[in-house]
Amino acid sequence: MHFRSTAPSDLPRVLACEVREPIGSISADRYLAEAADGMYRPEWTWIAERDDRVLARALWWGPTDSAHPAALDCLYVDPTVADRASVGAELIAASLRAFAAAGAERPPLYNVTLTEGWRADAAVSAALAWRREAALAAGLSHEVERLRFEWSPDLGVPIGSGRLIFTEADNAAFLAVFGRIAEGSLDAETRRGLAAYGPEAAARKEMDFYLDCPGERDWWRLAHTADGTLVGLAIPSATPYHPNVGYLGVVPELRGRGYVADLLAEITRLHADRGAEVITATTDMTNAPMAAAFRRAGYRTTQVRMIFSAPE
Structure with a gap:
């Protein structure tokens, strides 16, 4: 199996990969609209192919003005593939190596969107399971579950x-206050930054973000x-x-x-x-x-x- 980033000529095959599971889907219309703004790009879109058939696809996303992607939005592996997690892991890993070689300071994360109460839905749990296995095997081994809220x-x-x-x-x-409120924080990212960098550097990274x-x-x-x-x-x-x-x-x-x-x-x-x-x-x-x-x-x-x- 061959793993590579795409070229503009691959677009029809990229859009033809249809995620039928209840998670991880990015519509063709959304991909095209955000590609027009530079948030999806051919060099950030990766595929795995065999005999000219696309068997897996990874859609990496980044802000319009970013030189590197920030997150994996959608991981697709054809349901006919025997070990979807292994192929997904290889595709993620190949992407990450290329981004690092292009100068990315840190690997982008993988963000899987679910519905509230997803653990009670067998189809959602199964769709997440192989994606989780792929992410962990590719080195994205820090896992956090987050709630998203909206106000209107x-x-x-x-x-x-x-x-x-x-x-x-x-x-x-503000930098001084970032440092103070980090002490005893329940936020996983804040605690991880403190452990990795110490209070001063962690506060600087938080504020810079x-x-x-x-x-x-x-x-x-x-x-x-x-x-x-x-x-x-x-x-x-x-x-x-x-x-x-x-x-x-x-x-x-x-x-x-x-x-x-x-x-x-x-x-x-x-x-x-x-x-x-x-x-x-x-x-x-x-x-x-x-x-x-x-x-x-x-x-x-x-x-x-x-x-x-x-x-x-």
Whole structure:
């Protein structure tokens, strides 16, 4: 079997790969629309073929202005293949080697979108099982399950308690707060960054990530009590598709006092005041307090995502 990136002439065969399972599908219309914006590209689209027949396909996605892909959106292996996980793993691994050779600093992750309660659906569980096996075998061995939430205007803008004052600040001030709120965080990515890089470097990486997101830097806010005590930060941000709740956190000594609701209300209000029709948000399945805060603020659970990434 031959593994390679595609050329423009491969497009009809790429689009002909139809995912019939209940997860992991990207429609031809979406692929073409986002390819026109440079978010899917021939060199990021990989296939496995034998005798001119496409037996597997990997659709890697990245922001329009990115030199390298950020995530694997869709992994397809023909149902007639005896060991779909092995072929999928080889295709992912071949892609990752090529991206590294092209200068990618880190391997992109694999993002599998599921429905809430997916474990009770045998077809979804089976479709995830071979994809999970492929991701792990290809080296994307760090696994996190995340909940995706959405807010829309019909849900109403949550109202803060009025206890906090929100202000703008420079990057140095935000960097210091990123470092403080990382302590004791329940977020898996934050904990992983702390373990791999230490507090200062992890805080820098976290902040740099949000600086690179499509959201505007002047949306960011620090939160203080009326007497000037620092409470935390609230970062409204955006994806290429929607405004989102980028990052929020409370300093360790003030947790458990309900301030997270005030931070989330401020982020929601700032987006709503700019006319947002949808605000998205994610949190780890294991971060029960944050998930509960989203639900109390009226956010609805819309998806579950299994995210596979390379170890730090």
